[in-house]
Amino acid sequence: MSRSGGDGTGLVVSGSTGDAWELVIGLEVHCELATATKLFCACPNRFGDEPNTNVCPVCLGLPGSLPVLNKAAVELALRIGRALGCTVRPGVFARKNYFYPDMPKDYQISQYDQPTNVDGWLGLPDGSRVGIERAHIEEDTGKNTHAGDTGRIHGSDYSLIDYNRAGVPLVEIVGRPDIATGDQAKAFVSELRKILLATGASDAKMEEGSLRVDANVSVRRPGAGLGTRCEIKNLNSLRSLGRAIDHEARRQIELIEAGDRVTQQTRHWDEEGGCTRPGRSKEEAEDYRYFQEPDLVPLAPSAEWVKDIDEALPTLPAKRRSALGAAAGMADTHAGVVIAVDRDLDALGLAAIQAGGDPARVLTHIEHNLAVEGADALEPEKLADLVKLELEGKLTATQAKVVLAEMVATGTAPAEIAAARGFEAMATSALEATVDEVIGSEQAEWDELVRAPEDDKRIKKLNGFFTGKIMKASRGQADGKAVNALLVQRRSAARVERGLD
Amino acid sequence: MAPGAAGTAVSLAAAVRAGDLSATEVLEAHLASIEEREGEVHAFNLVVTEQARARASQIDDAVSAGNDPGPLAGVPVALKDNMCTRGIPTTCSSRILEGWHPPYDATVVTRLAEAGAVVVGKTNLDEFAMGSSTENSAFGPTRNPADPTRVPGGSSGGSAAAVAAGFVPIALGSDTGGSIRQPAALCGVVGAKPTYGAVSRYGLVAFASSLDQIGPFARTVADAAAVLDVISGHDPADSTSIPQDALDLASHLDAGVEGLRIGVVTELMGDGIAPDVRARVGEAADALERAGASVDEASVPAVTYGLSAYYLIAPAEASSNLARYDGVRYGLRADGATTGEMMEATRTAGFGDEVKRRIMLGTYALSAGYYDAYYGKALKVRTLIIADFAAAYDSHDLLLSPTSPTTAFALGDKVDDPLLMYMNDVCTIPSNLSGQPAISVPFGTGSDGLPVGVQVLAPALGETVMFRAAAVIEDAAP
16 A cells, blocks of 8 residues: 655655655664673573573572673673764663563563663664664573464463573664664664674674564654654564564554554564564553662773773774775765675775776676685785786686686686686787678678668677677687677778768 | 580680591580470571581591691581572572572582581571561571570571570571671670671572671671681672672781770660660660770761661562562472463462562562652662761761660560561661671660660771670670
């Protein structure tokens, strides 16, 4: 009934009324920190181990046990905060109290009103900025497996609990509701993921649950106040995120247009059904009775520590894209630029361009021919040399690809490889001679080609005929594009000569 | 009291280390005392006779081999049953922990063992340390050895009674609002609550985390000092543990009080305090003065709000600390059709009335819409009390007060009136809220012939001076 605008305005047009609607989306992202041990004890923080083997009195919440904060987790949380431009403040841990069997203490230790990281932002590739309200530290819960029909706690016959995940360090990144489309939401998560990987803070795998996204979605008529939001959970991929937002927006618009109201609630995305379903309803909404965690002291990272974090922070993907884009004379969003940064090959690309390599060809190689092991070890000067050989017409695109693969494997200079393989120079003058020679020996076909009107089907066929002859005559050393260009040039010259044009 | 069981911890350890007495002899003498009167007193939830014998024999082997088992060599010790002991049930005197065997030792238990002490058993307490009479135990009340018709105080009533009855020379208790000092006073023994963070809480089953501290019971000030010297000092497993070395109280005990400025807390000497108790505090003050201290009155106005603040803060923390007893992982599990119903049934069956009362109070105090009016305000009062103590310590080295408003009351007397019961802690609670140390020293008896305790209070980390004054009071006691 409605389509999300691809123009970035986020306007949605209702199919039934033709009215325009705006989406307001805020994302909450939980990421598991890539520490060796858990947040408050020395148990391994490892995914996929035998259930209930990475546990101790502390992460099982046994009576008398006490938490001790893991410095490495704070370090990673600070990296995330600083990478998102947050201010680091003294943080205080609180207890979030609610009963749930996967939570050993029946409260979660989390930062509440005094989070460590506040007021940052994330730049999206489209140039927009999404505010980050906070990025706070908290512990993960265990994992329930509900046996029985529903797969949910209600209606299950019994539940199994794995506490290996209990106490794993998390950072919850709470974005401001600055997102207007499902695509933007996907871009936000994708960009955030790149930052988490770049800073080494998390392995950020949505499918393993080390990156978990909840989306708060509401709709409103343009210019109106905020609508009632629903929180969508169980989004296990970027695709689910986009689909769930689109579906939820449609559901809310339909409700409102039918005269109903949106109820604030948590909804679960049903991937198979392609819809969201209500979770915990408002009546069961919990009062978490937050209060300061008395077993921990406040966390006040020193200015010096924050400075060290800043200095050690890697250049972030957005900055790397703009650096490469600027050097290449291309937009930051150019596929070659984006992929180069994603594959950590932007430094190679930059250096190759600086060494005189043609930017477009350098990026083309990075995008299409360098998704291989060892590509990052390639010497930029050699990549630049290869591109020069291509540009001089000394190597065809096909040959260049072969040479490049060998360069990656052996580190040999492109000219040497080309020589060894007999990819010798087919200079333009030599090519011209070959072309003219073939034209001279195939006069009937040439005459037909020259005379054929521009939209004639025979042109393509005859071009192919000549290209084949020329390639054969050059023993495959001619560049296909150059051959085609010469044929076009010779044909139009002949037409002018014959008074046809 | 059986022969050999009368010695102090310090003298017993010295004899064992010197080879004059064996740890086994010492233990057997104390086991005989237990055998003789435990049926009447009910100080213990569990006596671990065989483990204790094995441990005593180890100590004796060490001594024979020429090794020094440590400063508490062969000294029998009782542990309040809210301290985790590896493989030995730890019940908190609650049905909800039925069948639970901790897989680890509390830090204090490890330190006692390293010092050569011999654990003889786990002592009774008010369930989860909530109470002032040890009547709130799922396993029945403990009786006061001085008069078995009376309560021993609480919540560490079992530990206090065990020391008073001569079952052990020393015991550990935990003090959240007076749970060491008040029973020490009522049973006529020494009981000390150190500065918050001086002794590790790791392995102490939490009641109210920001208030709980472990401390010793002993028959002498010197024994209490010896125990604190062993169990104090930084523990990396407790984030609230103060990063400092263990206390060294024993070597300063005899330094006296010459030149110290000591203030008797005006607000804790008023109408709510029995006249005979007040009189004893006055006599103790006189004794300190005779020993060279200058004694005057000190006002700490905010302590009068201590009880109200405490009964919001402690239940609030307890409501969260006790949430984990949900039947899912350990202890009691009652049947229920759903997880929620199972949890509810378990907690209904497993907790006693006082625990339920405090969980409800605390849950309410932390609830949205009530937090500011109750819990938030209580925190402000706590800040005020800290400030008022700080002001009093500007002009005083130590403060003096009664420990308990009355001597031991009869079993059943206050059990149906929670507010009257809570009043028992009016003199002890302020030190928990301020995190400062305090010690109760026996000082004669009341008009009923039952023990009276005098409380010495000190600023944070003021244990050394506090123990010096305690020793002077002990010497002067009638």
